[in-house]
Amino acid sequence: MAFALATSAAAAGEVQVAVAANFAAPMTRIAEDFTAATGHTVKLSAGSTGKFYSQIVSGAPFEVLLAADDETPTRLVKEGHAVASSQFTYAVGRLALWSATPGLVDNKGAVLASGKFKHLAIANPKLAPYGVAAYEALKSLGLEGAVAPKVVLGESIAQTYQFVATGNAELGFVAVSQVTVPGKPATGSWWLVPPHLYTPIRQDAVLLKAGENNPASQALLLYLKRPQVRQLIASFGYS
Template sequence: MRITRRSLATAWLILAAAASAHAAEVQVAVAANFASPMARIAEAFTAATGHTLKVSTGSTGKFYSQIVSGAPFEVLLAADDQTPRRLATEGRAVAASQATYAIGRLVLWSATPGLVDEQGAVLRSGGFRHIAIANPRTAPYGAAAMQTLRALGVADALAPRLVTGESIAQAYQFVVTGNSELGFVALSQVRAPGKPPQGSAWRVPANLHDPIRQDAILLKAGERNPAASALLAFLKSEPALQVLDDFGYGRPAR
């Protein structure tokens, strides 16, 4: 049987039509630090599967409260691994579906070039009035920031200068707007693929805080939506992992 370009094109159109016919939408709650990477992953996911994503971004702690209150999210991409586990224990998520999708990286960052040195010595020099962090009680990046300050022995000295945001996104905004001269944010917020780095930053050594394992889980509302399971599978694919590399996340161990 001879295969022509026309027959290949026809076959592709049939496959595309079949995928479109079975396409579905997934409601996804995404940790604030992963907003930009998720936008790129969403495009690749839709191109590969035909499924679309309805993405909401915010703090993991806030999403937990919303899910408990009945929010119709089908997949959670958290900024930690404890929240998905808690939801599974409470019967609000599918335990077997939980998996780490990214390893977060913490940086001390300022929009001002030269303010933050490559060793983080600015924390001891005190050449600033305010330092922004995410709420350490609800935001994993905030908890990692406090662990870093304690490990360096400067937590008590800097306590009066701390400006606390609801999420890592708000902590970042405090620095961008100048309400804080510097702050602890996610590396992905200041490392945009294809663009030169802005301001000044110190990448916090991983041994100064607990690993920021960011886990995804299938919520009960998405248990019967095949597109939700497809998204979780896609997060483990090479196209998604390449996005992690581009934004400075660590790849999860396999």
């Protein structure tokens, strides 16, 4: 998706961004504001961090990665695919247990132990850091084995959300940012999973080698550090 400035700017450029699915909605808003402020256009591709890693090392022309973890950017730096000095944490994600059905999920997550559901959607932990966090939470609760027969895996946190939104799974572990959109009432029922139950989901940004000499790529990373942008990110439920 591209966001173009209404009036042309001689120095305006374009940046291709791979963004973790959980951050797609905030980044869409940020991209619009960034274009309005700088004239640079942004092409967003949303998906799982694991798949982006594979695409980047295979030569995909992404210039900036907004990952759902801090490990993938670090790995890309070590392997020579990203610029070390550019890496920073742009958000810390939070995990939620969500159902599209009002009242199904209580404020303590007790529904997980009740067994009163047929399917539990979780992002594939091999591809999505939020899936890793979900399994960590289940293990902390002593429920990993009990719910295993009911788990359905999504390729990304976006697909996991869709499983629940469409009713193909009664509940699922999603990103808080998917259920707390600024200006819109939350739907269904959800439980904010206590952060001590899983490793903090530190989401890092990094400049990829393909964007090293692109002023638009560098400008976007600087823009993400602005106080007003960090406030916007927080409004989507990130800490």
